[in-house]
Amino acid sequence: MSTPTAVITGAGSGIGAATARRLAAAGNRVVLAARRTDRIEALAAELRAAGHAAEARPLDVTDRAAVDAFAAGLDRCDVLVNNAGGAFGMDSVAAGDPADWRAMYEVNVLGVLHMTQALLPALESSGAGTVLVVSSTAALGAYEGGGGYVAAKHGAHALAETLRLEIVGRPVRVIEIAPGMVRTDEFSLVRYRGDEAKAAKVYEGVAEPLTAEDVADTIAWAVTRPPHVNVDLLVLRPRAQASNTKVHREA
DSSP states (O other), X not given: OOOOEEEEESTTSHHXXXXXXXXXXTTOEEEEEESOHHHHHHHHHHHHHTTOOEEEEEOOTTOHHXXXXXXXXXXXXXXXXXXXXXXXXXXXXXTOOXXXXXHHHIIIIXXXXXXXXXXXXXXXXXXXXXXXXXXXXXXXXXOTTOHHHHHHHHHXXXXXXXXXXXXXXXXXXXXXXXXXSBOOSSHHHHHTTTOHHHXXXXXXXXSOOBOHHHHHHHXXXXXXXXXXXXXXXXXXXXXXXXXXXXXXXXX
């Protein structure tokens, strides 16, 4: 039996990199897709040194021509993990920069659309394909200052839900994993445009926010269920977070 191929977008850091490690350990050949070539090449080398099959392919998921070329260069695809995404800014709706909203929509929604459209034929040809969308609890509930990100992740959620309806009966399942508070090296830092103090404050007093490895473990579990088992939507939060706006913080 041929080794299944898993494509992971946003594989250069955080949840994407952790997911690549988990899926490689589970026996997949992993194709690492991200904009930062040095990051994914280093990760691919790490995985190959550990005896796994891995390759790095630089990619910007918002560039449709690049995505189509990427897809054409693959001999197979069994799993697509749509992980690339991000939040930019914490402005109110009234004060939000349309450029930030557009950038969030491009990567969180159109990036998922580009990758899914380009790889769906290969996923179906595999006979047991999986499209996995990493959304967010922001996809399910609004919060102040998060309008652009909330709107984008709602879009990703709607895409996954609609796709599942449209391809039912075909050999491809659609899984959505919606993480809550995850502490990674970059998410909040990017959101606050490099302001380390503001980024750190997001997690202040929270004893154990989720880690990238926690989310990767959940993704790997969902992907490795028998092909007839579909995890439609799995919401993942740290115990200290009851909702997007209710977080227990220790003094």
